[in-house]
Amino acid sequence: MTITSEHGSAARAGIHGGPGRPSPLDRGPLDASALRKDFPILQTAAHGHPLIYLDSASTSQKPRAVIEAVDTYYREYNANVHRGIYEIGERATAAYEAARVSVARFINAPSAHEVVFTRNATEAINLVAYSWGRRNIGRSHVIVLTEMEHHANLVPWQLLGQEKDAVLEFIPITDDGLLRLDVYEELLRLRPRLVAFTQVSNTLGTINPVREMVEMAHGAGALVLIDGAQAVPHIPVDVQELGCDFYVFSGHKMLAPMGSGALWARRELLEAMPPFLAGGEMIREVHLRHSEWNSIPWKFEAGTPDVSAAVGLGVAADYLSALGMDRVRAHEHELVSYTLDAFRRELPGVTVYGPSAEERGGVVSFNVPGVHPHDVAQVLDRFGIAIRAGHHCTMPLHERLDLSATARASFSVYSTTADVDALIDRLREVGRIFDAAGAMTAR
């Protein structure tokens, strides 16, 4: 299948911008304030205050175009895919497969046949661990991970390692939250079968030098899986340029519906891999005692899929493509710089974790001295501000940093400096309530 590189028009992608209004597609920075009109939930209130959503690393909000695509599917052509010989069934199948093409184009996959729809990045990693891993990982084989992995890119490998008696090794981090590539080089001497790491840390925001890391791994004969859950919503991703073997991500963090996600893998890997889940859809022929598998990607899509989520994922990919991921990255970089500056200037006593804005995605984790992150989040909530508090599914990373929990603000295309100003302002309120105001402003 050929994928054209032309992007959908802004209108087709459902981006806001009426007559007389400059289109966000114009060159120049992203106009996040104008984009907010595309997100109905950002017009709502929480505890009597306008909702300020700063938890996009957990899940993003959804633009009207995505919500309407899901709605239209259910209203107009709800039918199973790859089955019905009737109009709405054919329409559903066409929309489902068109979404796959949009997703493939979004990450510049060579073919849409290499894109497997999953529920999320977690399911995609489990698919690889179960299907590729069980066939290719054996006793004493080494898998290299990092200390900053989300549990989703750690626990599946623990299970595989326990089953196969394989060995897990971890690339450590510096105190600034950067990967120790010198240690990585040492670990590669163990000739690992697989190296799996996140492209962007969900806790520290670190953007890892993945292209270099893939080259190093391949030089040592290892395959590479990249967890792109925190990357695809925020920075341009081109799987061919990255050169990796597996790439996984969640749709719901990139403006798409809950329950959408994808695995991309090189064709020859997918073709050699046995099925993950078994049932309908993934078969070509079934006999009572044996079956033949469908071709890729359907071999990995057993059972009726969430068609609406897939369709919504395609629309979200088109929406982001139309915005331009370079402009999304520039916007979030500016926002993170603004946030780090604001903390340094206004609340120097607050501890901020992770690297400089240059090496960081749209994530800022912090702690208010003497106040538990849950209490910070609870007070902010009363002012309509939603942040995450806890360990963000990175317990080993928190252990490495000697922390039990952190508070985290994270951004998306619709986040603005006004959101950050509100956060800083209400953090002063946290300080007032908990007698921490002095500690927060102490240099």
Add this chain to the structure above:
Amino acid sequence: MDDLYRDYILEHYRRPHNFGVLENANARYEGANPLCGDRITMMLGIRDGLVAEVAFTGRGCAISQASASLLTDEVKGKPVEEVSKLTSADLLDLLGIEISPARLKCALLSLDTLEHALAAADAAAAGTPAAGTPAAAQIPATEPTTAHGAQ
């Protein structure tokens, strides 16, 4: 501004009652809420069927620590039989604030830990080691400086 962080809750958080180590405790248990890193160690001095002495150490959010402070005040000097009948609803009444579902675990950690400590005491009295006893025996006598050990 807040119905949750009322003055008396903050007062119990800042200056918790019964906070410290009970050297001659005959029942102790360390409870933790690994999701947020709250941890509480309950120490009881049980004599003649009464909770004669009680103390706790720990760290965590205001709700978990204030809850432990209020609960230890409540049970001090009471018969074990009465204390063991305390319910989640009783503790929430004691707190007197509206606890959202997301914070229930914070609020109830103290009671859960107390119940485990009582069970440990029962087991010790019966001469059988309780599930919680070996772990509790390893708890350092002073408040640990890191909170991740429980995870």
